Amino acid sequence: MDKVEGEQEQDQAQLIDGKAIAETIRGEIRDEVARLKEESGGRFEPGLAVVLVGERKDSQTYVRSKKKGCEEAGIKSFGTDLPETATEEEVLAVVREYNADPRVHGILVQLPLPSHMDEEKILMAISIEKDVDGFHPENIGKLAMRGRDPDFVCCTPKGSVELLERSNIPIAGKSAVVVGRSNIVGTPAAMLLQRRNATVTVVHSRTPNPEKYIREADIVIAACGVANFVRGDWLKPGCAVIDVGINAVDDPTKKRGYRLVGDVCFEEAVKVAGQITPVPGGVGPMTIAMLLQNTLEGAKKAYEQGK
Numbered sequence: 110m111d112k113v114e115g116e117q118e119q120d121q122a123q124l125i126d127g128k129a130i131a132e133t134i135r136g137e138i139r140d141e142v143a144r145l146k147e148e149s150g151g152r153f154e155p156g157l158a159v160v161l162v163g164e165r166k167d168s169q170t171y172v173r174s175k176k177k178g179c180e181e182a183g184i185k186s187f188g189t190d191l192p193e194t195a196t197e198e199e200v201l202a203v204v205r206e207y208n209a210d211p212r213v214h215g216i217l218v219q220l221p222l223p224s225h226m227d228e229e230k231i232l233m234a235i236s237i238e239k240d241v242d243g244f245h246p247e248n249i250g251k252l253a254m255r256g257r258d259p260d261f262v263c264c265t266p267k268g269s270v271e272l273l274e275r276s277n278i279p280i281a282g283k284s285a286v287v288v289g290r291s292n293i294v295g296t297p298a299a300m301l302l303q304r305r306n307a308t309v310t311v312v313h314s315r316t317p318n319p320e321k322y323i324r325e326a327d328i329v330i331a332a333c334g335v336a337n338f339v340r341g342d343w344l345k346p347g348c349a350v351i352d353v354g355i356n357a358v359d360d361p362t363k364k365r366g367y368r369l370v371g372d373v374c375f376e377e378a379v380k381v382a383g384q385i386t387p388v389p390g391g392v393g394p395m396t397i398a399m400l401l402q403n404t405l406e407g408a409k410k411a412y413e414q415g416k
């Protein structure tokens with residue numbers, strides 16, 4: 110018997126279009142920023158400060174797209190570029206200056222920092238109300254606590270969960286696996302899913318047979334930094350896959366000489382999953398949208414307090 114239209118088994122996962130969803134969110138932010146400006150009679154403008162240390166090409170590219178995102182949203186961006194040879198004290202001085210600057214509502218110190226600097230010490234110097242990356246230990250700690258809310262949630266995990274929610278993928282009561290346990294992606298992603306009442310398993314580099322856990326998962330968030338790590342036959346048919354990975358692999362046919370692939374083998378996974386994010390065009394654009402959203406939230410709090 111013929112199946113009813115719309116109930117047919119799909120032979121390809123639905124694409125979760127992060128680029129389009131991020132564009133929608135950026136439009137929402139733009140409207141809200143415009144409203145705030147109008148309400149304040151043009152006196153109030155959200156501001157984001159971005160601190161870049163060193164000359165890494167990838168970091169320069171990210172910082173440029175963050176500033177461009179600000180511009181489009183009507184958020185004023187401030188920037189300080191320091192040389193690779195800068196001292197930890199110089200970076201701390203820049204952070205303190207932005208902490209004290211009332212025009213700045215969000216501060217982002219681009220990672221990774223040069224190896225001669227203590228990353229945690231610098232992140233901890235960022236004032237908690239301006240920690241739009243959500244990397245301050247106090248914000249990460251509050252995310253882990255029941256009954257508490259952080260001032261800001263880390264952008265990449267927040268964007269990953271936002272993709273699930275805006276795609277109407279249920280989280281509560283589902284089983285989820287997060288691949289990776291870094292402080293800034295895997296661990297906060299697991300905490301966010303758990304807060305939304307998923308049952309969460311975290312697998313990492315010391316987990317024997319990660320596929321054993323992944324096979325049971327309704328939701329997989331892959332953030333291990335290993336190109337094509339999660340294979341198609343590791344997935345439960347119909348599951349939702351959020352691929353956080355950004356890995357450059359050599360590709361002489363590309364102008365840049367490389368192309369980006371995720372932590373999930375897309376060609377295999379697209380045949381098994383129910384929904385999947387592409388790389389590029391999945392989580393990456395959401396990270397920037399969430400940064401702008403966090404900056405707007407911080408600005409609104411400051412505005413309300415200053416009224």
Ligand SMILES: NC(=O)C1=CN([C@@H]2O[C@H](COP(=O)(O)OP(=O)(O)OC[C@H]3O[C@@H](n4cnc5c(N)ncnc54)[C@H](OP(=O)(O)O)[C@@H]3O)[C@@H](O)[C@H]2O)C=CC1
Binds near residue numbers: 294314353354392393
């Ligand atoms: N789209 C976006 O906006 C962003 C993308 N990324 C990308 O996400 C990925 C993860 O980033 P990040 O968390 O910073 O990376 P880290 O290198 O800090 O952490 C990687 C994590 O994955 C685990 N891991 C490494 N190898 C394996 C393996 N073979 N099997 C299982 N687990 C493994 C590590 O385990 P262990 O703890 O045992 O070492 C670690 O917990 C990268 O590809 C990065 O480029 C990152 C930030 C933003």
Ligand SMILES: Nc1nc(=O)c2c([nH]1)NC[C@@H]1CN(c3ccc(C(=O)N[C@@H](CCC(=O)O)C(=O)O)cc3)C=[N+]21
Binds near residue numbers: 219396
């Ligand atoms: N303090 C700090 N905060 C961060 O949020 C932070 C950081 N440091 N260091 C590096 C990582 C990485 N990251 C990305 C942001 C956007 C894309 C992104 O937009 N990617 C595009 C492709 C970009 C391209 O083509 O190169 C996409 O996936 O479609 C990717 C990765 C933020 N990070």
Ligand SMILES: [Mg+2]
Binds near residue numbers: 291293
């Ligand atoms: Mg890292």
